[in-house]
Amino acid sequence: MAVFPDLLTATPLSDAAAMRLAIEAGQRVRGTTYPNPPVGCVVLDAAGIAVGAAGTQPAGGLHAEPQALAMAGQRARGGTAVVTLEPCNHQGRTPPCTAALHRAGVARVVFAVSDPNPVAAGGSAWLQQQGIEVVADYSRPEVADGYLRPWLHWQRTRRPHITLKTAATVDGFAAATDRTSQWITGAEARGRVHADRSRRQAIVVGTGTVAADDPRLSARYDSGELYDNQPLRIVVGRTEVSQEARIRGENFRQIRTHDIGVALEVMADMGLIDVLVEGGPRLAGAFLQAGAVDAIESYVAPAFLGSGLPVTAGPEHTSITDITRFRTVSVEQLGADVLIRAVRS
Numbered sequence: 001m002a003v004f005p006d007l008l009t010a011t012p013l014s015d016a017a018a019m020r021l022a023i024e025a026g027q028r029v030r031g032t033t034y035p036n037p038p039v040g041c042v043v044l045d046a047a048g049i050a051v052g053a054a055g056t057q058p059a060g061g062l063h064a065e066p067q068a069l070a071m072a073g074q075r076a077r078g079g080t081a082v083v084t085l086e087p088c089n090h091q092g093r094t095p096p097c098t099a100a101l102h103r104a105g106v107a108r109v110v111f112a113v114s115d116p117n118p119v120a121a122g123g124s125a126w127l128q129q130q131g132i133e134v135v136a137d138y139s140r141p142e143v144a145d146g147y148l149r150p151w152l153h154w155q156r157t158r159r160p161h162i163t164l165k166t167a168a169t170v171d172g173f174a175a176a177t178d179r180t181s182q183w184i185t186g187a188e189a190r191g192r193v194h195a196d197r198s199r200r201q202a203i204v205v206g207t208g209t210v211a212a213d214d215p216r217l218s219a220r221y222d223s224g225e226l227y228d229n230q231p232l233r234i235v236v237g238r239t240e241v242s243q244e245a246r247i248r249g250e251n252f253r254q255i256r257t258h259d260i261g262v263a264l265e266v267m268a269d270m271g272l273i274d275v276l277v278e279g280g281p282r283l284a285g286a287f288l289q290a291g292a293v294d295a296i297e298s299y300v301a302p303a304f305l306g307s308g309l310p311v312t313a314g315p316e317h318t319s320i321t322d323i324t325r326f327r328t329v330s331v332e333q334l335g336a337d338v339l340i341r342a343v344r345s
């Protein structure tokens with residue numbers, strides 16, 4: 001079961017607060033459910049108290065709603081289900097969530113994003129036909145531009161969603177000229193990067209970065225202990241990766257091409273939906289040049305290096321009209337550093 005008792009409350013919640021918890025539940029299962037979406041569901045009783053909270057199980061398992069309803073039991077009657085995705089209306093690997101909500105006697109359903117999967121869609125209309133009040137598109141931008149974006153992108157395009165992660169000084173350097181980079185961003189930002197890695201399916205770096213930095217690219221806690229969920233580690237490039245490279249191991253894969261289009265096709269065939277590109281500059285530049293960056297996570301340290309390894313090498317725009325622009329979704333302070341999240345505009 002992917003149920004979260006620690007998200008239950010003793011006092012009534014607003015829809016907004018309940019949706020924040022549903023997003024948290026969805027985030028917790030992110031990276032474990034694909035090709036199914038990592039949905040979060042919170043069930044409120046008639047008084048608004050959170051009595052059920054769950055996330056989607058790995059593909060083939062239960063969806064979020066039936067688990068949250070099972071947790072709530074009789075207290076779901078007359079209550080509200082708050083879900084990050086429109087409840088499915090189909091008999092798939094599991095019975096329809098709409099029917100489970102109806103059977104449990106839920107009076108209202110609040111959801112963030114309509115299900116774009118034609119097979120599962122139609123839940124909203126069906127629930128309303130049963131006399132259940134439905135609030136659609138609640139907190140939609142936060143969910144659709146946020147943690148559910150990779151799955152929504154993949155549903156639409158059948159291509160992996162690419163997030164480019166950068167960590168740099170204000171003047172755009174990811175490392176000093178001697179390639180030392182350890183302390184550009186602080187401990188909080190580093191902790192966030194590792195937590196983020198643990199929720200991705202794959203991390204991609206170039207052969208140049210592997211040769212120069214010999215990164216492990218694992219997701220680790222501060223203690224050095226590994227997260228349960230380890231992303232696949234992919235190296236893109238034609239140069240042979242050294243047999244001694246630390247990136248080698250069971251989760252390792254090399255895609256021998258310089259063509260980003262080809263790399264994307266290989267990743268699509270591997271079933272990848274949520275991919276994080278971590279550099280270096282040449283690979284980041286190639287993804288940007290190919291128009292293949294769907295979102296950016298940019299960690300900025302309030303510091304200057306003056307020279308060093310730039311975040312990206314290319315694309316070389318000569319005119320401002322060629323600028324590659326993204327739309328900011330959130331800005332967050334992490335210790336002394338800032339994390340800017342933006343999506344393709």
Ligand code: AOF
Pocket residue numbers: 035036037038039040055056060061062063064065085086087088091092093094097115117120121
């Ligand atoms: C929900 N709640 O928690 C999830 C939903 O293969 P199946 O039968 O498990 O169905 C997968 C589809 O169901 C998936 O593509 C998406 O449209 C929906 N996922 N729906 O109500 C959930 N994970």
Ligand code: ZN
Pocket residue numbers: 063064065087088089095096097098
């Ligand atoms: Zn469902």
